[in-house]
């Protein structure tokens with residue numbers, strides 16, 4: 001297996017050299033996905049390019065492949081296609097977040113090193129559906145237990161944190 005993406009790189013150096021990275025990541029490489037994804041998933045293909053844009057480091061590229069998820073209704077496997085265009089501004093200073101070039105999403109990191117596989121993992125976690133389900137499923141979920149109870153529970157859990165965040169910022 002190609003391990004080139006499980007390395008910590010210096011984003012400043014990579015940007016000034018215009019470095020590119022190609023590789024694959026599999027189930028074993030992405031611990032944060034393992035609770036939601038079947039170990040039978042094939043490796044995900046990744047292409048990354050570092051560059052400078054003004055004073056910013058930008059990372060463009062593509063994450064391509066599919067994840068194998070479990071259907072919440074019938075518990076069968078779902079092939080979930082992944083095709084993500086990366087367009088990130090890589091910053092290690094929160095003060096710069098509001099200044100990043102338009103069209104780029106911020107990727108905040110600590111210190112001066114960046115773990116490439118972690119960026120891919122972040123993007124895949126974001127791409128996961130809240131509830132995985134076959135578009136055409138052999139089992140119909142009972143209407144009562146589908147959304148309402150679940151959504152209310154999530155709201156109750158989220159609210160206290162949002163209030164706390166508000167206090168911190170003030």
Ligand SMILES: [Zn+2]
Nearest residue numbers: 071074134137
């Ligand atoms: Zn299903």
